Amino acid sequence: MTGRAWREPPDGCPMKKLNVILPAVLAAAAIGLMGWLHFHPTAAPEENRVVITVDGKEVKSVPLSRPQTVTVRQGDGIENVIEITHEGARMLSSTCDNQLCVHRGQVTVDNWELRPNQQFIICLPNRVTVELVVKE
Secondary structure, eight states: OOOOOOOOOOTTOHHHHHHHHHHHHHHHHHHHHHHHHHHSOSSOOOOOEEEEEETTEEEEEEETTSOEEEEEEOGGGOEEEEEEOSSEEEEEEESOSSOHHHHTOOEETTTGGGSTTTTEEEETTTTEEEEEEOOO
């Protein structure tokens, strides 16, 4: 074998300090990057959500992890109020005459397969659709 043998750099040599500092800086940068990616994921995980549409156009999409009450107002005093919970959604009130959408009750992750309209609450007179999108 023809090669040079490894020699320790002399005391006070900048290479000796670099051999310690460079790996420490790289390790700190790697740990910092991993921490940042953990708290700021590049792609949001898929989760169950409620999608509200008017005339087939999406007006709001809300993950079940963010419960809230959404009011959809249209012209001529048309209004629908939707309650979104951790479990699902229900139509709290509507200005429609028949109130079928209100009487349908809550669509949830546990009951959507058993409901007549499954994942949907539909207010036909007001053209409002509430859909529970379940990610499996």
